[in-house]
Structures are given as C-alpha cells and as structure tokens.
Ligand SMILES: *[C@@H]1O[C@H](CO)[C@@H](O)[C@H](O)[C@H]1NC(C)=O
C-alpha cells in the first residue's frame with residue numbers, strides 16, 4: 001500500500017520517469033572526473049574491494065555496484081538521459097569493459113588538490129587528467145593499428161565531441177568553518193580552484209570542447225557533517241543544517257561559477273555548462289515531503305539514534321564492536337523515503353530527483369550576481 005502510494009507520488013512529481021533522450025544535447029561519449037559522488041567503481045577496482053548489498057540494492061547492481069549508494073548516481077541518470085550506457089571506471093579490468101561511450105576517472109575520496117600521504121584517494125584531479133591523457137593516447141594508438149577493438153573504444157572524433165564532466169571538491173573543502181575567518185575559507189577555495197582550472201586547461205589543450213560541472217551539494221545538511229561539527233544548537237539553521245558549512249559551500253559555488261564563466265569567455269569555441277546542484281539539493285531537503293521523501297537528513301544506512309542514524313566510527317554495512325557490544329550499521333527498510341543513503345551520499349531516489357531537476361534545464365548557468373568579484377588569483 002505504502003509502496004503503491006509512493007509510486008503514485010513519484011509519478012506526480014516526476015513526469016519524466018524515463019529520461020532517455022531528454023538530455024539537452026546528444027554526446028557520443030562522456031569523460032567524468034570526480035569523487036564518490038560520481039564514482040562507478042574506480043576506487044573499489046583500485047583498492048580491490050567488493051561492494052555488495054545493501055549497496056546497489058535499489059538497482060540490483062549486486063557485486064558490481066561500485067557505487068556508494070543504494071542505487072544509481074546522478075551521472076548514471078544523466079548517461080541514461082543521453083541514451084548511453086553507464087560509464088565504466090578507468091581501472092576496471094574484468095569482463096572486457098566497453099569504453100566506447102566514455103570512461104569514468106572519478107574515485108571515492110578524491111580531491112582537486114594533490115593527494116598527501118593521508119589521503120584516502122591517490123587520484124587527485126591532476127592524476128585523473130593524466131589518466132585521461134594516457135587513455136586517449138592508447139585508444140588512438142590501438143585504433144590506428146586495427147579496427148578490431150572499435151566496439152570497445154571511442155572513435156577519434158569522440159574526444160572532441162564528447163562531454164567532459166566534473167563533480168569534485170567536496171573532499172577538499174573540509175574543516176570546522178566556524179573557527180575559520182571568511183578570508184581563510186576564501187583562501188582555501190582559491191587554492192582549490194586554481195588547481196581545478198589547471199586541470200580543465202590541460203583537457204582543453206587536448207581538444208576537449210564540451211565542459212560540464214556540478215557545483216557543491218549542501219554539505220551542511222549531511223548527517224556526517226552534523227555529527228562531526230554540530231555540537232552547538234546555535235550553529236543550525238531552521239532546516240537543521242549547519243550554517244557555516246552551507247555558507248562555505250555557497251562561497252565555493254560562487255567562485256566555481258565565476259571560474260566557469262571565465263572559462264566560457266576564454267574558450268569561445270567551447271560549450272561550458274555550470275549546473276547548480278546546491279539549490280536543487282537544498283530545496284529537496286527543505287521541501288522533501290512535496291517530492292515524496294520522509295527523511296531529509298537522517299541516514300538510511302547507518303548506526304545511531306535519530307535524528308541522524310549516523311556514527312563516524314562505523315560505516316554502512318559494517319559490523320563492529322562499539323562500547324563493548326557488537327553492532328551493525330544496517331540499511332533502512334525503504335531507501336526511497338530517504339534523501340541520504342549513508343549520511344554522506346545520496347540514495348538512488350534522491351539522485352533520481354536531482355537528475356530530473358537538472359534535466360528541466362532550469363539550473364544551468366543560473367543568473368549570477370555580478371557583485372561577487374572573481375577572486376581566483378591571476379596567474
Ligand atoms: C556546443 O553545443 C552545440 C549544441 O548546443 C553544438 O552544436 C556545438 O557543436 C557545440 N560546440 C562544440 C565546440 O562542440
């Protein structure tokens with residue numbers, strides 16, 4: 001009964017349940033750079049990890065999930081909307097993966113800034129770009145030798161016609177923003193975006209002409225952030241989100257948007273698209289009931305009491321001894337009622353909602369206040 005009602009609500013709010021061909025432009029291939037928000041198995045392939053249930057359960061991914069969600073990610077829904085298959089991760093070596101329609105370099109924990117010894121992910125943006133350069137060089141060489149692999153590899157012209165997507169930065173922008181001055185936060189953002197720009201420039205030099213970036217989500221509304229930094233009630237807004245973290249995300253997004261605008265004017269022969277995920281995500285949290293969700297912040301898969309069901313000592317699916325007893329961070333019954341899968345990443349249902357909003361085209365390169373100066377250091 002509840003399931004039927006839910007489906008009915010979804011039908012009401014998502015008029016396009018099938019996204020096929022609803023993408024603004026048709027691209028033959030997609031090359032994606034990012035972190036766990038768009039990883040489709042890169043990190044798990046690199047680290048030799050199997051991600052199984054409850055991950056991927058909303059889409060029957062089984063052991064092939066490779067995604068930190070109960071199902072599909074935004075990048076999956078967008079690929080679907082382009083009529084293209086899901087992206088294979090660059091490092092995947094099993095089962096003759098096809099890279100015909102692109103390749104995914106995104107991996108969990110990755111940063112824009114170079115990795116350090118303590119980084120979870122060694123493949124910072126510069127390395128992901130280097131991986132792409134190697135990918136392209138090898139593909140062109142193989143294609144020139146024989147057409148035998150044509151079915152698995154992009155054609156030469158796909159590199160110029162393809163879409164270069166970015167969803168990265170969330171792992172760079174860390175810290176307790178309440179104890180930082182806005183100047184310090186801006187400094188941090190400038191450093192990140194200078195490196196971001198360098199990566200995009202390398203790709204442009206290589207012939208990339210279609211760029212697409214997702215801005216930062218409302219990180220102040222994530223159970224993980226709230227668990228870690230939410231010690232004081234005065235730090236929350238009326239939605240229960242951490243004010244300083246959402247402000248930092250907004251500042252990052254303003255600067256990212258300006259960077260993208262700058263690239264747009266610099267690259268007159270390229271298409272440069274900025275996509276405002278933050279606004280969609282925050283609206284989803286604020287108005288979740290209207291979009292068919294019951295839990296805007298609480299993690300579906302986690303451990304701990306409401307309102308967060310999150311504990312940084314144990315992650316989704318794990319069993320561990322905590323405070324003297326063995327506990328498991330289990331998944332909730334119906335992930336479609338939750339925005340958050342594990343306190344950091346979104347559910348299949350939330351990703352589907354956000355993707356459907358992206359495809360309304362209302363959130364591209366939105367009107368931008370020229371009062372915000374572009375603060376990237378000039379080279
Ligand atoms: C930019 O996008 C348009 C479609 O909106 C396409 O016709 C054009 O070829 C693209 N430009 C480049 C440089 O790929």
Ligand SMILES: *[C@@H]1O[C@H](CO)[C@@H](O)[C@H](O)[C@H]1NC(C)=O
Pocket residue numbers: 279282283284286287
């Ligand atoms: C929630 O929905 C209302 C009505 O559409 C809208 O005005 C408001 O901006 C939304 N809240 C957020 C945070 O987007």
